[in-house]
Amino acid sequence: MTVATAGEFGLISRVTARLGAESPYVLLGPGDDAALVAAPDGRVVASTDVLVEGRHFRRDWSSARDVGHRAAAANLADIAAMGARPTALLVALCAPANLQISWAEELADGLAAEAGKTGAVVVGGDTSASPTLTISVTALGDLGGESPVLRSGAQPGDVVAVAGRIGHAAAGYTILSRGFRSPKLLVEAFRRPEVPYHLGPVAARLGATAMIDVSDGLLADLGHIAAASGVGIDVRRDAFTVPEPMRDAATALGVDPYGWILTGGDDHALAATFPSDTRLSSDWLVVGSVVASSLFTAGDGVTVDGRRYAGGAPGWDHFR
Amino acid sequence: MTVATAGEFGLISRVTARLGAESPYVLLGPGDDAALVAAPDGRVVASTDVLVEGRHFRRDWSSARDVGHRAAAANLADIAAMGARPTALLVALCAPANLQISWAEELADGLAAEAGKTGAVVVGGDTSASPTLTISVTALGDLGGESPVLRSGAQPGDVVAVAGRIGHAAAGYTILSRGFRSPKLLVEAFRRPEVPYHLGPVAARLGATAMIDVSDGLLADLGHIAAASGVGIDVRRDAFTVPEPMRDAATALGVDPYGWILTGGDDHALAATFPSDTRLSSDWLVVGSVVASSLFTAGDGVTVDGRRYAGGAPGWDHFR
Structure with a gap:
């Protein structure tokens, strides 16, 4: 079945069903206008990375699950590089209408599995048809009270x-x-x-x-x-x-x-x-x-x- | 000048220069691995929406600035619909290599102006070349201690x-x-x-x-x-x-x-x-x-x- 046959809401419900993980950080997951994520120290780390077919991945080189792992990893790593712990992902999937829905489901499996390595959970997202298969991921994270590690603090002698x-x-x-x-x-x-x-x-x-x-x-x-x-x-x-x-x-x-x-x-x-x-x-x-x-x-x-x-x-x- | 001529980092620096707004919510803006946004009540509302050229907008119908307003509005409205106040946006721009950089700059102007209506600021993002012009936005928001307003609470008689x-x-x-x-x-x-x-x-x-x-x-x-x-x-x-x-x-x-x-x-x-x-x-x-x-x-x-x-x-x- 293609994503066009399933329709936008069919796709969302089938993909969401694969994400079932729970986390104490997730106060409200997919299904409403927005998600609600705990930010226990009163701050949230946030980063966005986008993967475009033909530029960041090829479907003949990588499985859907692989692409999910890579898309999540690129974002989760940005959170880790601030010294923070990832808590949540939001995912926007732009897909050709003839994409098999199984590809989107396996993408979701890869995203969820990679996020799971850090304790993070996919809490929301969006989908649209597009001629170009594109996956945009936003990761949120928690510094646990520590100061963020920036790019700007290196000192001679380090x-x-x-x-x-x-x-x-x-x-x-x-x-x-x-x-x-x-x-x-x-x-x-x-x-x-x-x-x-x-x-x-x-x-x-x-x-x-x-x-x-x-x-x-x-x-x-x-x-x-x-x-x-x-x-x-x-x-x-x-x-x-x-x-x-x-x-x-x-x-x-x-x-x-x-x-x-x-x-x-x-x-x-x-x-x-x-x-x-x-x-x-x-x-x-x-x-x-x-x-x-x-x-x-x-x-x-x-x-x-x-x-x-x-x-x-x-x-x-x-x-x- | 096209975005390809400017290059990824040239595009990012030119776009970032248009976003200059300050906000007490923004603890760290663009330029590091991730942004840092205040979440004063220990929770953050988060939502993602994507706009694809030809499906959500047409460049002959809408200016770049219009598209920026619309892309921001679609996300900011999701935050408002939870009963929250928008605090920050993250934006992933996928653009054909021949896109004029002025278009991207005016898109940024529209995003920043629409966000500014709510007090929110663009705090980060990503860019990539793509055959399909695509703008993915994630909005964050603050509930100010209130409970989120969900879709699920309507009662007969309301x-x-x-x-x-x-x-x-x-x-x-x-x-x-x-x-x-x-x-x-x-x-x-x-x-x-x-x-x-x-x-x-x-x-x-x-x-x-x-x-x-x-x-x-x-x-x-x-x-x-x-x-x-x-x-x-x-x-x-x-x-x-x-x-x-x-x-x-x-x-x-x-x-x-x-x-x-x-x-x-x-x-x-x-x-x-x-x-x-x-x-x-x-x-x-x-x-x-x-x-x-x-x-x-x-x-x-x-x-x-x-x-x-x-x-x-x-x-x-x-x-x-």
């Missing part, structure tokens, strides 16, 4: 650390775009990010001075921290161990795996700066340090081993 | 009242789709809804038992209240005075103006039920009453002058 996978999604993207389907680790990493959400609030409590999730690419996203903080950041390339499947894939494809690691986006790892005496658990990999910078422009404040990185334009521009 | 314009947007849509550009009142009503946002919290304090904003059409939306409340609703046709420009347009086009009033959506008027002894100000027009219903199905619980309305299928399905 260490730069990352938690989560780096370069995996970009490697998976390259592999899929060359027509291959393995190594599975990397292809799956593109389909479903594995985000260490809980380490966001942990970083806040450890005294992280700045934090961001790696969506545009490590150097580009550290560039956002550098620009917002008015500092430079130097990354040590040898801090990264290239995992074996990535090395093999890079060799087979004739590419530099550090391109994936340093400039590949969409893993939604957390990248944070900490005072140098912070005791970091093994979840974190120290990859560089914050340095003073008297001369920089946005995105240019990041070096690799002391030099401007020459491995291509870092980051991902969703209009190019 | 009166049904509406605040705001009814049928105007639908009349404007019909006029534009027949190739006309006047009467201006109706065409402008399609372009920019005029929503009595402040009456949402007023209705809550007056003891409204149920409330909804009229986006699908009055009978369809009252049907949502009837279904959620397990009641019937009878609307009196002669409660409505057809405004002169609407009567003239209906005559010229050969249509029944009550079709617009009873089934036309997108005015985002507020429709609420109140105990019959509630003293309502002249902002409210009493249009019917809540009746007991032992037999109804969703959308079928509403009658006009005691009979099923025969003027065509009520409501608007965004997949048909």
Whole structure:
């Protein structure tokens, strides 16, 4: 059955039926004009991210459930990168009239499953027909009384650390775009990010001075921290161990795996700066340090081993 | 200059520059991973609505600023219909690469201006290229310690009242789709809804038992209240005075103006039920009453002058 056959309200009721999770944060879920979500400390963290077919995902590369996982992860990671705990998602689905309703249902399953990893619940949304399959997600979160970790607090002398996978999604993207389907680790990493959400609030409590999730690419996203903080950041390339499947894939494809690691986006790892005496658990990999910078422009404040990185334009521009 | 020429970050910075409003609710605005919004009573109302070009708006019928007003209004009205005060908007803009950046800037102006009517501010968002111009908005709101007004509280004996314009947007849509550009009142009503946002919290304090904003059409939306409340609703046709420009347009086009009033959506008027002894100000027009219903199905619980309305299928399905 297509979404047009089911109709707007049929689609909404079938999708809503898949979301059944409960949460103490959800005071009122789908079905009214708006949802009502608890914000126990009197503040709510909120972020929106949109995924467009052909640009952020392809239906022949990713299942509906995969797309749901990715759409939720992109937003939940933004909440975690503030040091907050995700509480709720709102989802707007724009779908071609001939989309199978099972695709929308499996998308909802993926959204709900990814949200469930953080304790968050899908509380509302909207649907419309559109020629372009588009999923827009808003995530809400709770800081639990802590101060938000901004991009602007990095200080010279801080260490730069990352938690989560780096370069995996970009490697998976390259592999899929060359027509291959393995190594599975990397292809799956593109389909479903594995985000260490809980380490966001942990970083806040450890005294992280700045934090961001790696969506545009490590150097580009550290560039956002550098620009917002008015500092430079130097990354040590040898801090990264290239995992074996990535090395093999890079060799087979004739590419530099550090391109994936340093400039590949969409893993939604957390990248944070900490005072140098912070005791970091093994979840974190120290990859560089914050340095003073008297001369920089946005995105240019990041070096690799002391030099401007020459491995291509870092980051991902969703209009190019 | 097109959005592709400006690039994602150029677009974001140019759009963000138009949003400059301040609000005590906004603890952190655009520019970080997420925004931070005050939720003083420990809860936040949240709703998402999406507008798709060709389905919800046409660029030859509405200016960018009009579309911004409409996109914001559709969401802000949902917050008001809970009895809450809007505090913040998040906006995801999907745009063809050749969209002029001035269009995006004027869209932002319209969003900010409409939000400003309620005291709300645009606090964040996302952008992506897409073949289909799409604007997804999430609105947040504050109940100020009041209980939310749901769809499910209507009681037999309650009166049904509406605040705001009814049928105007639908009349404007019909006029534009027949190739006309006047009467201006109706065409402008399609372009920019005029929503009595402040009456949402007023209705809550007056003891409204149920409330909804009229986006699908009055009978369809009252049907949502009837279904959620397990009641019937009878609307009196002669409660409505057809405004002169609407009567003239209906005559010229050969249509029944009550079709617009009873089934036309997108005015985002507020429709609420109140105990019959509630003293309502002249902002409210009493249009019917809540009746007991032992037999109804969703959308079928509403009658006009005691009979099923025969003027065509009520409501608007965004997949048909």
